[in-house]
Every structure is written in structure tokens, then in C-alpha cells.
Amino acid sequence: VKKIFLILWFAAAAGSWSHAQTNTNTVLQMPREPTRIDSDRADFDIAGHKAIYRGNVRVNDPQMKLTCAQLVADLPQPGERMNHIVAETNVAIDFVQEKNQTNHATSDQAVYLYNVQKGVTNETVTFTGHAKIETAQGWLTGEPIIWNRVNNSLTARNQKMIYRQTTTNAAAVNTNRVSAPK
Amino acid sequence: MEFFRGALFPMKIKLNNAGLILSVLVALFFCGPRGWSQPNGVKHASDFTSVEYFAAPHQQQIKSRLSGAEAQPQAGGLLVIKQLKLETFTMDGKAEFIVEAPECVYDTQKNAANSSGHLQLRTGDGKFHVAGEGFLWRQNDSFLTISNQVRTVIETGPAEKTGL
Numbered sequence: 001v002k003k004i005f006l007i008l009w010f011a012a013a014a015g016s017w018s019h020a021q022t023n024t025n026t027v028l029q030m031p032r033e034p035t036r037i038d039s040d041r042a043d044f045d046i047a048g049h050k051a052i053y054r055g056n057v058r059v060n061d062p063q064m065k066l067t068c069a070q071l072v073a074d075l076p077q078p079g080e081r082m083n084h085i086v087a088e089t090n091v092a093i094d095f096v097q098e099k100n101q102t103n104h105a106t107s108d109q110a111v112y113l114y115n116v117q118k119g120v121t122n123e124t125v126t127f128t129g130h131a132k133i134e135t136a137q138g139w140l141t142g143e144p145i146i147w148n149r150v151n152n153s154l155t156a157r158n159q160k161m162i163y164r165q166t167t168t169n170a171a172a173v174n175t176n177r178v179s180a181p182k
Numbered sequence: 183m184e185f186f187r188g189a190l191f192p193m194k195i196k197l198n199n200a201g202l203i204l205s206v207l208v209a210l211f212f213c214g215p216r217g218w219s220q221p222n223g224v225k226h227a228s229d230f231t232s233v234e235y236f237a238a239p240h241q242q243q244i245k246s247r248l249s250g251a252e253a254q255p256q257a258g259g260l261l262v263i264k265q266l267k268l269e270t271f272t273m274d275g276k277a278e279f280i281v282e283a284p285e286c287v288y289d290t291q292k293n294a295a296n297s298s299g300h301l302q303l304r305t306g307d308g309k310f311h312v313a314g315e316g317f318l319w320r321q322n323d324s325f326l327t328i329s330n331q332v333r334t335v336i337e338t339g340p341a342e343k344t345g346l
Binding site: 032034035037038040042046047053081 | 270272276277278279303305306307309310312314323324325326327328329330331332333334335336337338
């Protein structure tokens with residue numbers, strides 16, 4: 001039964017992510033707002049190409065908002081983009097899906113990786129340490145939870161899903177009906 | 183008040199870091215080529231530029247360029263620099279980082295600059311821009327600390343996603 005819950009939940013989530021990706025592709029045709037990072041203080045290792053933001057770190061991006069206590073980013077080479085960012089301590093990320101559905105992710109650490117290998121783009125955010133994602137359907141925990149930003153999918157090891165009892169999502173309602181004890 | 187005018191650039195001073203370049207700058211105040219040494223006078227440089235080159239075999243490539251509108255020597259090997267601009271370059275000549283500050287104090291003994299004022303840092307391609315209030319720049323290990331109100335703006339192309 002638990003397996004069915006997860007399959008149904010991921011099916012619902014995958015549908016949402018697919019729509020989100022469609023919307024994202026539409027947005028990508030338009031001029032994009034820059035990403036802003038604010039913090040109390042910061043260290044820049046110019047030779048080592050590393051930036052360390054400390055204290056009340058806030059990242060404001062058109063696709064998500066992040067807060068944490070410390071954020072370490074590899075500074076890009078000229079003409080390149082950031083490809084490795086580590087957010088640590090009290091990490092919280094809000095990202096909006098279709099129909100203004102906001103997902104809220106929390107963890108001790110979140111690692112962003114971007115690379116292109118043999119023409120294939122890999123872009124992931126890996127949540128570890130008390131990782132939890134709250135969606136309209138419920139709460140997903142796992143260790144780790146990996147958010148694949150290329151296809152907007154979520155995968156998790158040792159995952160556990162807790163469903164909301166009051167939801168208007170059809171898939172989730174059906175799921176609840178299946179899970180409800182007779 | 184005497185002025186030490188004229189840019190040091192393009193003098194090819196092959197030194198290890200900009201701190202040493204500034205040390206030379208200080209030395210020039212007191213032992214300048216025209217014998218302008220006036221121990222009792224107040225001297226400063228204006229519109230100065232100095233460059234640092236990569237080590238051999240890339241000794242023809244500029245590693246960093248330091249410029250300022252004014253440099254005022256202070257006691258204890260300190261220099262008050264106005265309109266500081268530090269540019270670093272990659273080995274293939276691309277602008278890497280540009281650091282600008284309206285005013286700072288440079289310690290020629292510690293090879294470090296600091297200020298309670300404003301500072302801006304940006305990458306050569308202009309896609310990464312940082313501003314803040316109060317900073318410490320350690321030249322020896324190329325380490326910059328911004329103490330307050332750090333604001334970073336990352337520009338991305340219309341077809342790109344951002345990082346986190």
C-alpha cells in the first residue's frame with residue numbers, strides 16, 4: 001500500500017513538474033530578472049575563485065527564494081556561469097510551481113551542481129540533513145532528496161511521504177481514499 | 183604641497199604583488215627620479231597606475247593593474263588612496279575581476295587595504311557584481327572580506343537558468 005502511495009504521489013508530482021517545466025520554457029523566452037544575493041558579510045577568495053556569504057543569507061531568484069546561514073559559491077571564470085553552490089545551516093527554499101503552488105524545502109545543506117557532459121546538461125540541487133519538501137499534497141522527507149532541475153523531477157532515498165487530509169488535488173484525494181482505513 | 187605627477191604605467195615593474203608596487207610608489211615619493219625627496223613636506227601622487235606581470239614564461243601578460251586618483255602617504259607605511267581601482271586578468275588577457283573603492287587605507291607593510299566605506303567588485307564580463315560597506319583586502323593571498331550589507335547581482339542570459 002505504501003508503495004502505491006509513493007507511486008501515486010510521484011505521478012502527481014511528476015505531472016506538476018512537467019507543467020512547471022513547460023511554463024519555465026515559456027518564461028525562458030522572455031528577458032530574465034537577475035539573481036540577487038544579500039548577506040551580512042562575505043569573503044571572496046579571488047585566487048581560489050570562491051565566495052563565502054555569511055549571516056542572514058538571502059537569495060532572490062525569479063524561480064525561487066532561498067535563505068540560509070552560509071552560502072559558498074564557486075566564482076565563474078569569465079564568460080562562464082556558476083556551477084557549484086553550497087548552502088548550509090537552516091536552509092530553506094521556496095519555489096513556485098503551476099497555479100502559484102509553492103513548494104517549501106528545508107534541510108541542513110543544499111548543494112547545487114551544474115555541468116554539461118558530452119552535450120548533456122546536468123543541473124541538480126541535493127538536499128541533505130533533515131531534508132523535507134512541503135508541497136500542496138503533503139510532506140516528503142528523504143536522505144538525500146535530489147531536485148533535478150533539467151526535468152523538474154524529485155527523487156529521494158529512504159523517502160517518506162505524509163499526505164494532507166484536506167486537499168483538492170484529484171490524485172491526492174484518490175490516494176487518500178485508498179489509504180484510509182476501512 | 184608638491185605633486186608627484188605622471189603615471190607609473192607603463193613602467194614594467196616586475197614585482198610579486200601590488201603591495202610591493204605600492205612600496206615602490208612610497209619609495210618614489212622620497213627618492214624620486216628627480217630628487218623630489220622633501221622629508222618635511224607633504225607629498226602625494228595623483229593619477230597613478232601600476233601593473234604586475236605573470237611570472238615567466240608569461241611575463242608579457244599583465245596579472246593585475248592598480249590605479250588611483252590620489253595616494254597620500256601617512257605615518258607607519260600607510261597610504262590613503264582615493265578612487266582605487268584594481269583589475270586582475272587571466273593569463274590569456276581577459277579581464278577577470280575589477281575592484282573599485284572611493285577611498286581606502288593601504289598598509290604597505292602588511293600589503294593590505296581596508297576601509298569603512300563603499301566597495302564594488304565585478305567580473306570582467308559584467309555578469310557578477312558585488313557591493314558592500316567596509317572591507318579588508320589582503321593582497322598576499324588575494325582575499326577580500328566585505329563586512330556589511332553585501333549585495334550581489336548575477337546577470338544571466340535569457341535562455342539560462344540560475345544557480346540555486
